[in-house]
Amino acid sequence: MDDITCNQCGNQVPRLKFCIRCGDPLADELAAESVREDRRRFAAAPDERLNAVSLVSTFFPQLPRAEMRTFRLAFAVGVAIVVGLALLGFYPIALASAAVLVPLLFVLYLWDVDIYEDEPRLVIGATMLWGVVAGVAYGWLARGQVTASGFGHTDLADTLVAAVGMPLLEGVLMIAGPLVLLRWPRFNDVLDGATFGAASAVSFSGAHLIVQSLAIFSAGLRPAGDPLLSVIQMLSLGVLQPVIAAGAIGAFAAALWLRYRAPVTDRHALGLVGQPVAALLGAAALLVAAGLSKTLLMLIPQTLVLAAIAAVALLWLRRALHLGLLQESREVAVEGDMRCPNCGLMTPQHTFCGQCGISLRAVPAARRSAKPDSAAKAEAD
Amino acid sequence: MGFPSAPPPPAPTRKSSTTIIALFVGGMLALAILAVVFVLFNQPKAPEADCEPGKVCAPQPSLPPVPSNQPSPLPSPLPSVQPSVQPSPGPTTVPATLPPGASATPVVPAPTPVSNSPIVLSGELWQSSALNYSFEYDPNRWSLQDSTDDTAVFYSVRYDAQLVIRAVPAQTSPAELIAQQLAVVDTFMVGRVKDTDDYDALLGPSIGYVDGEGDVWSGVVLSNDGTPVAPGGVTVMAATDGRLTVSVLVLVGSPDAQVGSGTQQHRVRGQADEFLKSFDWDTRS
Numbered sequence: 001m002d003d004i005t006c007n008q009c010g011n012q013v014p015r016l017k018f019c020i021r022c023g024d025p026l027a028d029e030l031a032a033e034s035v036r037e038d039r040r041r042f043a044a045a046p047d048e049r050l051n052a053v054s055l056v057s058t059f060f061p062q063l064p065r066a067e068m069r070t071f072r073l074a075f076a077v078g079v080a081i082v083v084g085l086a087l088l089g090f091y092p093i094a095l096a097s098a099a100v101l102v103p104l105l106f107v108l109y110l111w112d113v114d115i116y117e118d119e120p121r122l123v124i125g126a127t128m129l130w131g132v133v134a135g136v137a138y139g140w141l142a143r144g145q146v147t148a149s150g151f152g153h154t155d156l157a158d159t160l161v162a163a164v165g166m167p168l169l170e171g172v173l174m175i176a177g178p179l180v181l182l183r184w185p186r187f188n189d190v191l192d193g194a195t196f197g198a199a200s201a202v203s204f205s206g207a208h209l210i211v212q213s214l215a216i217f218s219a220g221l222r223p224a225g226d227p228l229l230s231v232i233q234m235l236s237l238g239v240l241q242p243v244i245a246a247g248a249i250g251a252f253a254a255a256l257w258l259r260y261r262a263p264v265t266d267r268h269a270l271g272l273v274g275q276p277v278a279a280l281l282g283a284a285a286l287l288v289a290a291g292l293s294k295t296l297l298m299l300i301p302q303t304l305v306l307a308a309i310a311a312v313a314l315l316w317l318r319r320a321l322h323l324g325l326l327q328e329s330r331e332v333a334v335e336g337d338m339r340c341p342n343c344g345l346m347t348p349q350h351t352f353c354g355q356c357g358i359s360l361r362a363v364p365a366a367r368r369s370a371k372p373d374s375a376a377k378a379e380a381d
Numbered sequence: 382m383g384f385p386s387a388p389p390p391p392a393p394t395r396k397s398s399t400t401i402i403a404l405f406v407g408g409m410l411a412l413a414i415l416a417v418v419f420v421l422f423n424q425p426k427a428p429e430a431d432c433e434p435g436k437v438c439a440p441q442p443s444l445p446p447v448p449s450n451q452p453s454p455l456p457s458p459l460p461s462v463q464p465s466v467q468p469s470p471g472p473t474t475v476p477a478t479l480p481p482g483a484s485a486t487p488v489v490p491a492p493t494p495v496s497n498s499p500i501v502l503s504g505e506l507w508q509s510s511a512l513n514y515s516f517e518y519d520p521n522r523w524s525l526q527d528s529t530d531d532t533a534v535f536y537s538v539r540y541d542a543q544l545v546i547r548a549v550p551a552q553t554s555p556a557e558l559i560a561q562q563l564a565v566v567d568t569f570m571v572g573r574v575k576d577t578d579d580y581d582a583l584l585g586p587s588i589g590y591v592d593g594e595g596d597v598w599s600g601v602v603l604s605n606d607g608t609p610v611a612p613g614g615v616t617v618m619a620a621t622d623g624r625l626t627v628s629v630l631v632l633v634g635s636p637d638a639q640v641g642s643g644t645q646q647h648r649v650r651g652q653a654d655e656f657l658k659s660f661d662w663d664t665r666s
Contacts, residue, residue: 070398074405081409091572091601095609096416097409104408108401142606162606215611215635216601220424221417223612224599225572233571233601233609294607299571302607 004029008041009326016347016354018046022326023352023359042318043325046357050322053311058318059102059198059246060109061191064342064358067112075105082238086230089222094230095213098238099206102246103128106202110195123181127196130177131203138173138204139211142166159295167291170208171283174201174249182256193257194321198250205242232303240306244290247313248283254320255279274323286313325351325359425637425644504655507533508664512548514625516589517659522652541611541634542649546656548627555594555619558628562617563598566632570613573600581636581646586618588627589660593620602634611635614646622662629656 003012008024018025023046042048044061045068056063056071063071078101085094110124178196181187187196216223258274272278286309293305338349343356352359508515511530518525518535523544527534535544549558567573576597586595595618602613614636619628631653636646 067398067401070401073398074402077402077406078409081406081413085413092420093413093416097413100409100412104405104412108405108408112401142604142608143610158605162604166606209608212604212608213610216609217416217420218423218425219420219612219635219637221420223601224574224576225601226574227572229572230601237609291606295605298568 014348014354018352018354018357020348020350020352020354023357025357041357043322043352043359046352046359050318051315052318053314054318055243055314058314058321059106059250060113061194061321061359062113063109065356071105071109074108075101078105079235079239082234083231086234087227089225089227089230091223091225091230092217092219092221094234095216095237096210098234099209101238102242103202103206106199110199123187124195124199127177127181127199128203131174131200132207134173134177134200135204135207135209136211138170139208142208142212143214163291163295164288167287168284170204170245171249171287174204174245175252175283178249178253179256182260185261188257188261190254190257190261190321190325193253193255193261194250194317197253198246198317201245201249202242205245209237209241229299232299236299236303236306240303240310241290243310244286244306244313247310247317248286251313251317251320252276252279252283254317258320274320279320282316286316425639503659509548512625513664514548514627515661515664516546516656518656519652522655537649537652540640540645540649540652542645543632544649544653544656545630545632546627547630548625551621551623551626553626555621555626555628558619558626559595559617562619562628562630563615566598566600566615566630569603569605570600570615571603571609573598573615575599576614580644581614581616583616583618586620588618588620588629588657589622589662590658591620591622591662593618595619599636602632612637616646616650625662627660627662629653 004015004026005011006013006019006022006024006026007029008019009022011019011021013019013021013026015030016026023043024041025046042050042052042054042057045054045057045065047065048054048057056068056075060068060071078097082094082097082101085097107128175197177200178193181196182193187193255274255276256279259276290306290309293302293309297305336349337346338360339345340347340353340355340358340360342353342358345353345355347354347360350360504517504519506515506517507525507528509530522538523535524538525533526536526543531549532545532547537543545562547558547562553561563573576599581597583595583597586593595616598615598617600613600615601609602611604610611634614633615630616633617628617630619626621627631646631650633646633649636644638645640648
């Protein structure tokens, strides 16, 4: 099999439909080998652009394509449940459902892909448990420290505490759990860091929302309130705010993993995205921007600003994952053939499937390490 | 040629789509049911009516009944303290017809007496020197948090409540002042709607014995970090005497929480009565 130059990564790779080093489709290279086109595809989901705002493929990068559709459907059903409950006036129930929407999807994702089936499952469970415990503690603290709004002189110190101090404290608590896992060399992928960070963040968000809002659950099933505004608020609480937290903390954790778990030669290859200090500042900026908008803006403009911040957080996490995956691919030599866990076809064993373009690092370790059987070899031949 | 139009079929998944969706929806429903149970277990009890419907309702006697063979208790003596201000005489009128032989004597109206006694205070006096209005409050019940010439903000010492009194020149109508105050409420309350519960109705709103207008609202109160923290009740009223327009707003967290035989909102509104009754529209007179 002769090689072709991949326009995306510049490497000589086998003539397959996708580059085995970066996952870029090779269709254009095959049609006109002299044409170089910069098509930026997301490494964990080659059918999506890198700069697409896609929640499922960014949060759940290890899902095969078919299961991404399932999770998109589940997410849509969850949002519909929350919106329906809010429209019917069941505010406390809608609030509880919004609090568990993204964390529950995350639990299902981790259970479905069995990312760490060869590792103690306690690892990811403990990460989410840390998020819950820290979220409960933060919720109780916030009930005492963050005063209810109202009339009267607005104190600058109170505003700074609510808009800056508390979001930063949230960030510290959310990353503290995953940081413990950074010491363990066996969690050595950028994806590991992003998964730990996002898992901790979404469970933290859900837990602290429920604890801080406990008084709502003592007001009856249908307390008075405008249902349309409740719907907007639930979408903000149940989707946008967990996405911001998970995006910021996940991207920061990914940068930490890249810096401290990647080969020394790769540590500066990602530019600012891969620098822990810059990532720390970026995560803090996202959390503080969200805190300022929640503190200073009314519901509708606040929700619009939070949506923009959530989009930035998602894109940042997506780019960190993508660059991390590409970076790691350069360290791997081609080691024979394997059956792609995503499409089921044979492909040279490297970072991306040459047949469907999925990142082979973005599938569970057990599936990734599957040895080809004789039938598969025959098919490949 | 772009992305392959017919991607290869995906590998069999570990769990079917139906299983994933069913587990997710089941999980959401299970948590929703848990929340329903929790809410039903913790929902406030309906307030008890002071009187049974259809029966004569009178306050219970505070003393035990007196046996009929005992003499009736004597009326309590009047206070020995003489009032410093004599009651002003009633209007003097000339009879329409005079008795025969009587001559009409011109009646000179008595001058209105002027009191030189200090004001009797039942609590702390709050006074606006710029707009010349005042009211009293009990510092054991209310804590003054913020005060300007036109606005005073109090926090309830005992309950999760806030009371705001604001005065503006009478060019602003009561309805406009209420709208301004509610606009402030909307910065920290989501989903504000009118409270149509008869139990919470505002009956005969008046400030300093000047009739006004007002209403009761409900919504969800946000903390200053934007998280919903409690249901909220807002009672707002406003009145004008032609010189000033004044609003009184009572904000209560968890308004339906039971306190004694009533609700927290009723209890706080009861405590706010002292502001309304002691309100002096013009301290110069």
